[in-house]
Amino acid sequence: MPQLATNVKLSNEAAERTSNPLYDTWRSFAKNKLAITGLIILFLFIIIAIIAPFITHYDYKEPVLLDRLQPPGAAHWFGTDDLGRDVFARVVYGSRISLWVGTVSIVFSIAAGTMLGILAGFYGKWVDMAISRFFDILLAFPGILLAIAIVAALGPSLQNALLAIAIVNIPVFGRLVRAKVLSLRAEEYIMAAKALGMKDSRILFQHILPNSLTPIIVQGTLSIAHAILECAALGFLGLGAQPPEPEWGKMLSDSRQFIQHGFWTLFFPGLSIMLTVLGFNLLGDGLRDALDPKMKQ
Numbered sequence: 001m002p003q004l005a006t007n008v009k010l011s012n013e014a015a016e017r018t019s020n021p022l023y024d025t026w027r028s029f030a031k032n033k034l035a036i037t038g039l040i041i042l043f044l045f046i047i048i049a050i051i052a053p054f055i056t057h058y059d060y061k062e063p064v065l066l067d068r069l070q071p072p073g074a075a076h077w078f079g080t081d082d083l084g085r086d087v088f089a090r091v092v093y094g095s096r097i098s099l100w101v102g103t104v105s106i107v108f109s110i111a112a113g114t115m116l117g118i119l120a121g122f123y124g125k126w127v128d129m130a131i132s133r134f135f136d137i138l139l140a141f142p143g144i145l146l147a148i149a150i151v152a153a154l155g156p157s158l159q160n161a162l163l164a165i166a167i168v169n170i171p172v173f174g175r176l177v178r179a180k181v182l183s184l185r186a187e188e189y190i191m192a193a194k195a196l197g198m199k200d201s202r203i204l205f206q207h208i209l210p211n212s213l214t215p216i217i218v219q220g221t222l223s224i225a226h227a228i229l230e231c232a233a234l235g236f237l238g239l240g241a242q243p244p245e246p247e248w249g250k251m252l253s254d255s256r257q258f259i260q261h262g263f264w265t266l267f268f269p270g271l272s273i274m275l276t277v278l279g280f281n282l283l284g285d286g287l288r289d290a291l292d293p294k295m296k297q
Contacts, residue, residue, distance in 0.1 A: 028290040035286020041279030045272075049095040058086035060093045061244040069262045079264040081255060090246035091268050097247045098276060101162050102228040108166040110220050113173030114212070118204055120174070121181025132178070135171035143168045144233055151239040158247070161240040165230050169223055176219055180212045218288045225280035232273050248273050 029035055048055070058076075064084035072079040078087035120131040138146065150164035151157075184190060184207075193203050234240035235249030243250070248269040255265035 025290050029286050032286040032289060034282050035289070038279040038282025038284075038286065041275055042283060045095050045099065045276055045279070048092055049099055052092045052096065056086065056089040056092055058089040060085060060089040060246050069258065069265075071262075072264055078268045079262065081251075081265045082258055082262065085244075087251075087265060087268055090251060091248070091272050094246040094248045094251065094269065095272065095276075097158065097241060097245065098228050098231060098273070101158065101165065101231045102224040102280075105162045105165040105227050105231075106169060106220055106223045109169035109223065110173050110216060112166075113170045114177050114209070114216060116170070117174040117177025118181055118208060118212075121178040122185060122200070122204060122208065128178075131174070135174050138168070138171045144230060147230055147234060148237065148239060151234060156239045156242060158241040158245065161231060161234045164234070165227050168230070169227065172223060173216065173219060176215055177212055180215060181208055184208055184211055214291045218284055218291060221280055221287055222284035225277040225284070228273065228276055228280070 062085070064080075067076070067080050067084035068082055070076055070080040070084075076086050076088065078091060081087055081090070116131050116134075120128040141149075147161070147164040147168050150167060151160050154160040154163070190203065190207060193207060231240055231247070232249030232252070235247040236253045238250070238253065241247035241250055243254075251269040252266055255262065255269075258265055
């Protein structure tokens with residue numbers, strides 16, 4: 001009898017674990033080898049960004065003209081640039097800038113876009129019209145051109161580039177959340193909550209927002225990759241991080257004239273951008289497949 005009770009208890013625990021939505025999502029995500037590869041790539045870049053001071057002993061800012069354009073070797077793993085600065089140190093510290101700009105800008109976009117999308121979808125009428133026209137105005141311009149215009153108006157800097165990227169991505173999340181809220185607004189439990197006299201704020205934050213998180217998470221992950229590319233593009237044009245900050249796009253711009261005699265000065269920053277964007281894209285695709293009920297059937 002004790003053995004039977006133990007077996008029943010274990011079977012119940014296993015059943016609870018397998019019926020847990022988070023466990024089911026993780027199990028589905030873990031089966032996707034490409035998604036796990038993307039997660040590993042991002043984890044490595046995050047670790048590198050955190051331990052940057054401990055894995056390089058060169059100053060990424062100070063030039064050493066005697067060491068200019070040295071090829072990769074034992075002393076300088078990724079070689080040196082035209083000012084003699086260690087490329088490995090600059091790439092490592094550059095990961096901090098790209099990950100920070102990409103993440104913070106999209107978090108701001110999610111916060112602003114989600115609130116505007118919820119208001120537009122839930123209240124409708126003139127509120128929806130005003131917010132939707134605001135989204136349409138932002139979407140009327142190509143994203144990178146709008147970001148360039150914003151930075152040009154505010155002045156070239158990393159902070160202004162971050163703000164511009166955040167503004168450009170607001171309508172992406174706003175329209176996504178608005179569409180989700182419009183479908184949820186007609187659900188019976190929302191109508192029942194209104195009939196019971198529940199306040200709009202409580203309905204929005206306890207029922208509407210939690211049920212809109214899945215597409216936000218997936219789109220947010222994919223948008224971080226896009227934000228990193230936009231940050232690199234602004235840096236390449238001289239509108240992002242200013243010297244001597246080691247932003248990957250700025251490093252590409254500064255090294256264009258040395259492509260024949262110092263290809264490594266472009267190769268390693270470009271490879272870092274490619275791998276980071278690839279990691280976020282693979283992770284976003286994996287999350288979309290794991291969180292989409294249709295993909296599990």
